[in-house]
Amino acid sequence: MDRVRDIIIIGAGPAGLSAAVTASGYGLDVLVLDEQPSPGGQLYRNIERAEQDTLKTLGSDYSSGLALVEKFRKSGAEYIGNAIVWRLDPDCNICFSTDGQSTEISGKHIIIAIGATERPVPFASWTLPGVMGAGAVDANFKSSGIIPDGPVVLAGSGPLLLSVVGHMAHLGVEISAVLDTTPRGNILSALPLLPGALRRTDCLLKGVGMLLNLKRSGINYFKGITDYKADGKDCLETVSFKTKNGSQRIDAELLLVHEGIVPRCDFTQQIGLKHLWDPVQRYWYPETNESGATAMNDIYVAGDSAFVHGGIPAELKGSLAALDIAGKLNALSLPEKTDYMVKITKRLSSELAPRPFVDALYKPRMGLYNISDDTLVCRCEEITAGDIRQAILEGSREPNEIKTITRCGMGHCQGRMCGTALAEIIAENLKLDPADLRPLNIRPPVRNISLSELSRVALLEAETP
Ligand SMILES: Cc1cc2nc3c(=O)[nH]c(=O)nc-3n(C[C@H](O)[C@H](O)[C@H](O)COP(=O)(O)OP(=O)(O)OC[C@H]3O[C@@H](n4cnc5c(N)ncnc54)[C@H](O)[C@@H]3O)c2cc1C
Numbered sequence: 001m002d003r004v005r006d007i008i009i010i011g012a013g014p015a016g017l018s019a020a021v022t023a024s025g026y027g028l029d030v031l032v033l034d035e036q037p038s039p040g041g042q043l044y045r046n047i048e049r050a051e052q053d054t055l056k057t058l059g060s061d062y063s064s065g066l067a068l069v070e071k072f073r074k075s076g077a078e079y080i081g082n083a084i085v086w087r088l089d090p091d092c093n094i095c096f097s098t099d100g101q102s103t104e105i106s107g108k109h110i111i112i113a114i115g116a117t118e119r120p121v122p123f124a125s126w127t128l129p130g131v132m133g134a135g136a137v138d139a140n141f142k143s144s145g146i147i148p149d150g151p152v153v154l155a156g157s158g159p160l161l162l163s164v165v166g167h168m169a170h171l172g173v174e175i176s177a178v179l180d181t182t183p184r185g186n187i188l189s190a191l192p193l194l195p196g197a198l199r200r201t202d203c204l205l206k207g208v209g210m211l212l213n214l215k216r217s218g219i220n221y222f223k224g225i226t227d228y229k230a231d232g233k234d235c236l237e238t239v240s241f242k243t244k245n246g247s248q249r250i251d252a253e254l255l256l257v258h259e260g261i262v263p264r265c266d267f268t269q270q271i272g273l274k275h276l277w278d279p280v281q282r283y284w285y286p287e288t289n290e291s292g293a294t295a296m297n298d299i300y301v302a303g304d305s306a307f308v309h310g311g312i313p314a315e316l317k318g319s320l321a322a323l324d325i326a327g328k329l330n331a332l333s334l335p336e337k338t339d340y341m342v343k344i345t346k347r348l349s350s351e352l353a354p355r356p357f358v359d360a361l362y363k364p365r366m367g368l369y370n371i372s373d374d375t376l377v378c379r380c381e382e383i384t385a386g387d388i389r390q391a392i393l394e395g396s397r398e399p400n401e402i403k404t405i406t407r408c409g410m411g412h413c414q415g416r417m418c419g420t421a422l423a424e425i426i427a428e429n430l431k432l433d434p435a436d437l438r439p440l441n442i443r444p445p446v447r448n449i450s451l452s453e454l455s456r457v458a459l460l461e462a463e464t465p
Pocket of ligand 1: 012040085086160163303312
């Protein structure tokens with residue numbers, strides 16, 4: 001374990017797997033670490049052991065991942081599953097934990113390919129048992145075939161919401177209602193971007209198909225809704241919401257929420273890289289060049305953790321990062337590298353053609369974070385929107401300052417759940433653009449490990465000659 005690898009890749013999703021296949025193809029020494037038990041990432045989770053029913057429900061978007069995982073298995077890259085990376089250093093040292101034992105290793109280059117996560121948006125009673133992210137259903141179904149009992153209400157906006165509705169309907173789950181929060185005006189601002197998206201009518205037709213299936217299914221579909229709330233004593237009992245015709249309430253045992261997808265910036269924030277703010281999808285993403293290289297030359301970011309573009313683009317971005325590193329290590333000639341990179345970039349540009357239209361269509365609504373003072377924002381430290389607003393009233397203007405004063409973002413999730421909400425609340429109160437704010441500083445360990453495990457890492461380091 002102590003040899004210095006050419007590349008250590010964090011994440012075995014489409015981006016990490018494709019980077020590993022490409023780099024191994026040039027004879028590089030590659031190690032891939034992933035916290036899941038098997039390769040595939042979010043999109044191709046558990047693909048090697050998927051049951052026929054799962055393959056049938058999820059279709060070719062999912063089953064096509066098997067070919068990539070098989071290529072990876074044959075590539076010669078080393079894979080360690082159940083490996084939770086909890087620290088990255090700018091000098092390419094990594095600490096990861098497997099079976100309660102942490103190890104420190106070193107690479108010449110690192111590719112961060114840890115993907116994306118559903119945007120956490122606080123709302124009244126979002127902590128009630130029975131409220132969860134829609135993507136969690138997708139993850140549970142892929143990994144263990146678990147499907148929820150009804151009645152289920154789904155709320156939010158974005159293609160993934162429609163996709164989860166389609167899968168659940170196919171599986172016969174009782175869906176009481178779909179509450180679509182996409183603002184009606186979004187279509188108008190997205191329309192000028194439609195001609196660019198028409199380069200990929202196949203992608204647009206897929207989206208239209210999901211909407212038509214939802215309409216044909218007979219499921220109650222409410223558009224342009226606002227202010228959905230979870231209600232119940234000890235667990236979810238009803239979901240209330242507003243339409244243009246007034247307020248409504250529906251019985252539900254499960255509320256699945258989805259308000260879009262945002263990059264995971266755990267390590268790019270932890271090592272202090274610069275992040276930029278995307279004003280359309282309203283998230284921070286790390287600054288990289290077209291190959292995914294960062295200002296820390298040996299550290300790359302690939303896939304959705306660089307910017308949310310989806311599965312195929314994630315694969316292509318993984319290959320670009322690997323090719324760039326292979327070039328630096330003289331594993332291929334400059335003309336060969338340039339030739340491959342041009343071809344991949346061309347394909348990437350075609351894959352990304354519909355993206356500006358889709359991103360504008362599903363732009364998060366105004367007032368998404370306009371939540372009541374008693375709503376919990378930081379679940380780990382139990383800090384409410386009111387606590388944050390009070391700190392602003394007392395003169396704080398910056399997320400990291402409010403973190404120090406209130407402990408918002410200081411808990412074990414290290415601000416993954418509350419960091420964006422904190423910035424949006426500050427921006428709204430001070431009439432600023434979140435782009436003017438700095439995201440939370442994240443400190444290692446970025447994941448939970450026990451003190452005894454930490455003390456043993458220190459011992460291992462002390463024993464290294
Ligand atoms: C909940 C959810 C559901 C989605 N469903 C779909 C879908 O059905 N169809 C679709 O087209 N797109 C879907 N997407 C988008 C899709 O995830 C991506 O486009 C694609 O998987 C991105 O590939 P990636 O390699 O960048 O990241 P991912 O596929 O997310 O892979 C990242 C990998 O990094 C690992 N990882 C993260 N942190 C650590 C750590 N600290 N230590 C070790 N390993 C770590 C994760 O376990 C994961 O395997 C979904 C996204 C989310 C968040």
